Amino acid sequence: GAVVSQHPSWVICKSGTSVKIECRSLDFQATTMFWYRQFPKQSLMLMATSNEGSKATYEQGVEKDKFLINHASLTLSTLTVTSAHPEDSSFYICSARDFSGAHSYEQYFGPGTRLTVT
Amino acid sequence: QKEVEQDPGPLSVPEGAIVSLNCTYSNSAFQYFMWYRQYSRKGPELLMYTYSSGNKEDGRFTAQVDKSSKYISLFIRDSQPSDSATYLCAMSEGSGNTGKLIFGQGTTLQVKP
Numbered sequence: 001g002a003v004v005s006q007h008p009s010w011v012i013c014k015s016g017t018s019v020k021i022e023c024r025s026l027d028f029q030a031t032t033m034f035w036y037r038q039f040p041k042q043s044l045m046l047m048a049t050s051n052e053g054s055k056a057t058y059e060q061g062v063e064k065d066k067f068l069i070n071h072a073s074l075t076l077s078t079l080t081v082t083s084a085h086p087e088d089s090s091f092y093i094c095s096a097r098d099f100s101g102a103h104s105y106e107q108y109f110g111p112g113t114r115l116t117v118t
Numbered sequence: 119q120k121e122v123e124q125d126p127g128p129l130s131v132p133e134g135a136i137v138s139l140n141c142t143y144s145n146s147a148f149q150y151f152m153w154y155r156q157y158s159r160k161g162p163e164l165l166m167y168t169y170s171s172g173n174k175e176d177g178r179f180t181a182q183v184d185k186s187s188k189y190i191s192l193f194i195r196d197s198q199p200s201d202s203a204t205y206l207c208a209m210s211e212g213s214g215n216t217g218k219l220i221f222g223q224g225t226t227l228q229v230k231p
Contacts (some may be wrong), residue, residue, distance in 0.1 A: 004161075041126070043221040044162070045208060093161050097217060107163035107219060109154075117138070
């Protein structure tokens with residue numbers, strides 16, 4: 001099956017610094033990638049939809065200037081958490097769709113990145 | 119009211135039991151229904167996918183969708199300890215370029231040996 005990787009898997013940063021998380025589709029091209037946030041014992045909340053070569057579409061309540069998304073190629077999307085604060089500590093998960101695949105509806109999820117802001 | 123409601127559990131069953139997991143939803147435009155399994159500190163993996171109403175079976179797993187009642191279910195037969203995980207239902211209005219998924223809260227399942 002299609003594989004999506006994320007890097008780093010775990011990061012600790014100080015309040016006020018920025019952190020970049022990478023999401024890669026390893027064996028397929030993903031024109032669309034999604035970024036989710038998941039708090040402990042809660043479900044995945046969609047933050048934004050990232051389309052290759054265009055601006056990301058953010059969900060209501062998600063700050064565009066704080067969560068910068070770049071989808072510069074068909075295999076890589078990045079999420080940068082700028083000026084991170086402790087309340088940004090969460091599990092960030094990306095997913096990618098393979099529109100050329102037999103199951104174009106399917107979203108393949110990365111393993112997630114745990115961010116802790118101290 | 120949330121678009122998708124799912125009992126968070128936790129649900130604890132003995133090995134070999136039949137497990138029933140359910141979600142209700144309010145958006146009648148949902149057409150695609152999925153069940154994901156998520157192990158602790160991992161990303162979700164797709165278990166079952168159903169379009170519109172009906173049943174779908176895959177091994178020990180059966181997914182049911184009742185659009186008239188806005189109710190979906192996942193049944194696990196002969197449950198195993200390895201089935202212990204969080205199960206998330208997810209729904210989408212379309213499979214087109216948006217394909218935005220709305221997730222339920224997730225039900226934590228523990229299968230005891």
